[in-house]
Amino acid sequence: MTSGDAESEDDLVARAGQGDAAAIGLLVTRKLPRILSLARRMLADVAEAEDVAQETFLRAWKAAPSWRPGKAKFDTWLHRVALNLCYDRLRRRRRWAQDPPDRPDDGPAPDRGLHAQDIGRRVDHALAALPPRQREAIVLIHYQELTGAVASDLMGISVEALESLLARGRRTLRANLADIWRAD
Amino acid sequence: MDLEEFEALALAWGADLARWPAERQAPARDLIAARAADAQALLDEASLLDLALRASDLPILSLDLRAKIISAAPRPLERFPSWRGWFGAALAASCAAGAVAALLAISLGLFPDRASITADPAADAARLLPASSDATVG
Numbered sequence: 001m002t003s004g005d006a007e008s009e010d011d012l013v014a015r016a017g018q019g020d021a022a023a024i025g026l027l028v029t030r031k032l033p034r035i036l037s038l039a040r041r042m043l044a045d046v047a048e049a050e051d052v053a054q055e056t057f058l059r060a061w062k063a064a065p066s067w068r069p070g071k072a073k074f075d076t077w078l079h080r081v082a083l084n085l086c087y088d089r090l091r092r093r094r095r096w097a098q099d100p101p102d103r104p105d106d107g108p109a110p111d112r113g114l115h116a117q118d119i120g121r122r123v124d125h126a127l128a129a130l131p132p133r134q135r136e137a138i139v140l141i142h143y144q145e146l147t148g149a150v151a152s153d154l155m156g157i158s159v160e161a162l163e164s165l166l167a168r169g170r171r172t173l174r175a176n177l178a179d180i181w182r183a184d
Numbered sequence: 185m186d187l188e189e190f191e192a193l194a195l196a197w198g199a200d201l202a203r204w205p206a207e208r209q210a211p212a213r214d215l216i217a218a219r220a221a222d223a224q225a226l227l228d229e230a231s232l233l234d235l236a237l238r239a240s241d242l243p244i245l246s247l248d249l250r251a252k253i254i255s256a257a258p259r260p261l262e263r264f265p266s267w268r269g270w271f272g273a274a275l276a277a278s279c280a281a282g283a284v285a286a287l288l289a290i291s292l293g294l295f296p297d298r299a300s301i302t303a304d305p306a307a308d309a310a311r312l313l314p315a316s317s318d319a320t321v322g
Contacts, residue, residue, distance in 0.1 A: 016258065018260065019257070019260030028253055032249070032253065036245065057253040057256070058256055061257050122236075123236055141197070141198075142198065142203075142234070148203070148205050149205075171195065173233060173236075174233050177233070
């Protein structure tokens, strides 16, 4: 993101805080898919992800009138809020480590290869089975496309610690998804 | 950078060097230049997982959710918001009407000119009040 983009985003937030409908619409168009994607991958639940996205924006609307440009990037702030809300829900579930969500076995059918949709489901399943911090690291870097510096700052860890989480997460995913490329 | 470090980085950050920490990108490119086949094999391996990750379902954006979020956004500030605007406008109108009526009354001589009131109430009354009111003023 360039500094020009950052300025225009700050300007958008300021205008949204004053109730400017165009700025509000543009901000939602730009940010909602990212926040929804983050929440869906962290929670593996569409309804909960939508709740988190809605709550994230409610907080954004509260913060917008007093938003100070340059203090923090709005996108990073929004990610932080959404991640906190995701972790609140994950903590409430109290089951992530020992009891990942019940899902049907999405393994490949014996008589055919894997289609893109099958692969997508397999990946979603494998991501959901990762420990949350590894999942968070992979989601922030590979899906939200944040830099290592921004992602590690968001997670409150060093870049080296982030790298370690990424490596462990990717190693597990590679092992769990190995049949995908063997099936080709 | 040696091949072992390159492999560790490819495992963690994937095949796209742009994602790697900035300070490691140039040494990584040097290694690719020096050991093209080995480095490329490691990047190819990492790219398999990168591609698989990209196949993950994208969230379906609900228009209903978008509408809900927008409906909860701040409202623009109004010049005369709700009841305060109407109350203020009504108050201003009645003040203006009162002022016009008072000026009209003065110009028509319906009110006494305060400058003509003296320290002698009886003399003022005799001068300003109609003759029929004389009995009430002492």
